[in-house]
Amino acid sequence: MPRRAKQPSSSPDQTFARQQRGPPAPPEEKPKRPKTAYVLVMGSTGAGKSTLINHMVTSNGSNLGMRPGSQSGTAAVNATKPFKFQSYQVILAEVPAFDAEVASDVDVFITIASYLVKLCRKGIKVLGVLYLCRMTDNRLDGTTLQNLRMFRAICGMSAMRNVVVVLTMWDQVDPQLGEQRESELRESSRFFGPVMADNPRMMHHNGSKDSAMAILNNLVSQNLSLVFMSIQSETVTDGKVVHQTEAGRVLMEDLNSRKLMHEEKLDDVRRDIAQARSGSDDEGDLKTTEKSLEDQQRKLAEECDRLACLSIPDQSFLQKLFCCNFSCCNLQDLMS
Numbered sequence: 655m656p657r658r659a660k661q662p663s664s665s666p667d668q669t670f671a672r673q674q675r676g677p678p679a680p681p682e683e684k685p686k687r688p689k690t691a692y693v694l695v696m697g698s699t700g701a702g703k704s705t706l707i708n709h710m711v712t713s714n715g716s717n718l719g720m721r722p723g724s725q726s727g728t729a730a731v732n733a734t735k736p737f738k739f740q741s742y743q744v745i746l747a748e749v750p751a752f753d754a755e756v757a758s759d760v761d762v763f764i765t766i767a768s769y770l771v772k773l774c775r776k777g778i779k780v781l782g783v784l785y786l787c788r789m790t791d792n793r794l795d796g797t798t799l800q801n802l803r804m805f806r807a808i809c810g811m812s813a814m815r816n817v818v819v820v821l822t823m824w825d826q827v828d829p830q831l832g833e834q835r836e837s838e839l840r841e842s843s844r845f846f847g848p849v850m851a852d853n854p855r856m857m858h859h860n861g862s863k864d865s866a867m868a869i870l871n872n873l874v875s876q877n878l879s880l881v882f883m884s885i886q887s888e889t890v891t892d893g894k895v896v897h898q899t900e901a902g903r904v905l906m907e908d909l910n911s912r913k914l915m916h917e918e919k920l921d922d923v924r925r926d927i928a929q930a931r932s933g934s935d936d937e938g939d940l941k942t943t944e945k946s947l948e949d950q951q952r953k954l955a956e957e958c959d960r961l962a963c964l965s966i967p968d969q970s971f972l973q974k975l976f977c978c979n980f981s982c983c984n985l986q987d988l989m990s
C-alpha cells in the first residue's frame with residue numbers, strides 16, 4: 655500500500671494567522687493566595703487600640719472594626735475578620751490590657767497566653783506587634799509600666815524587630831514635650847531602652863485615618879519574617895508550663911512586689927491605729943483603710959496562688975478552679 659504523504663500540521667494561512675496573534679498563551683496560573691498576617695495590638699487601657707484598629711479596618715472597605723472602649727471590663731482577645739492589605743490578608747487582634755481595676759491580672763494573662771498558644775499550635779506565626787503608648791500621660795503610672803514589662807516578656811527580644819511602638823494622641827501634646835517624652839521612652843531602662851538595640855520602630859499617631867494607615871503600611875511593607883512570640887516558643891517548643899515562662903515570672907514578680915507594698919502600708923496604718931485616740935473619727939477612718947488594704951492583700955495572695963497553680967498538670971483541678979468565672983480560657987489548650 656503506498657504510504658500517504660505526511661500532512662502539514664497547519665496550512666500556510668493558519669501559520670500566518672498564528673504569527674499575527676503571537677505565541678499561544680501559557681496555561682493560566684492560579685492566583686497566589688495572599689498570606690494571612692496576624693498583627694497584635696497591645697498597650698494599656700485607653701491607649702487607643704480599638705480606635706486605631708477601627709481606622710485601619712474601615713480604611714480598607716470594611717466596617718468590621720471594634721467600638722472604642724467596647725472591650726473594657728472583659729478579658730478577651732478581639733480579632734477582626736481578615737482584610738486584604740498589600741499582599742496579605744491582615745487580621746488585627748486587640749490584646750486586653752493588664753489593669754487590675756478592670757479584670758484580674760491572672761485572667762488577662764491566661765487569656766493572652768491561651769490565644770497565642772492556640773495560634774502557635776496551628777503553626778500560625780505573627781507578622782508584627784503594634785505597641786501603643788499614650789503621649790498625654792505626664793508620667794507613666796504603675797499599670798502602664800506593668801503593661802510595658804508584660805509586653806516585653808510576652809514578645810521576647812527575638813520578636814522586637816517586628817514591633818512598632820505607636821505613640822498615640824500625638825495631636826494632644828505640645829510637639830516639644832512630645833519629643834522629650836519620646837526620647838525618654840527610647841532611652842530609659844524602665845521603658846524601651848533595653849529593647850531599642852533589637853530595633854523596634856517608633857511612630858507618631860495623631861488620631862487620623864491617614865496616620866493609622868501610615869503605621870500599618872510601615873509594618874506590612876518591611877518584608878518582615880513572620881515570628882513566634884517568646885511565650886509561644888517557651889510553652890509549645892520548650893514545653894514550659896505557663897507560669898515558668900518569662901511573662902509568667904514577670905507577672906509573679908509584679909504581684910509579689912504589690913503584696914509587699916500593701917504589707918508596708920498595712921504596717922503603717924496599724925501603727926497609726928495604735929496611736930489614735932480610742933473611739934475618735936481618726937481611728938474609724940484608719941480602720942476603714944486597714945480593712946480595704948486587707949481585702950486587697952487577700953486578693954493579691956489569691957492571684958499569686960492561681961498563677962502558681964498553673965504549673966499543676968491536673969486539668970480537672972484547674973477547670974474547677976477557673977472555669978466558673980473565666981469563660982475565655984481554654985485550659986485544655988494551655989495544659990495539653
Ligand SMILES: Nc1nc2c(ncn2[C@@H]2O[C@H](COP(=O)(O)OP(=O)(O)OP(=O)(O)O)[C@@H](O)[C@H]2O)c(=O)[nH]1
Pocket residue numbers: 697698699700701702703704705706721722723724725726751822823824825826859860861862
Ligand atoms: N485625640 C486622640 N484621641 C484618641 C487617639 N486614639 C484614641 N483616642 C481616644 O481615646 C479613647 C480611648 O480609645 P480606645 O481606642 O477605646 O482605647 P483602648 O486602648 O482600646 O482601650 P481599652 O480597650 O479600654 O483597653 C477614645 O475616646 C478615643 O477616641 C488619638 O490618637 N488622638
Ligand SMILES: [Mg+2]
Pocket residue numbers: 703704705721722723724725726748
Ligand atoms: Mg479597646
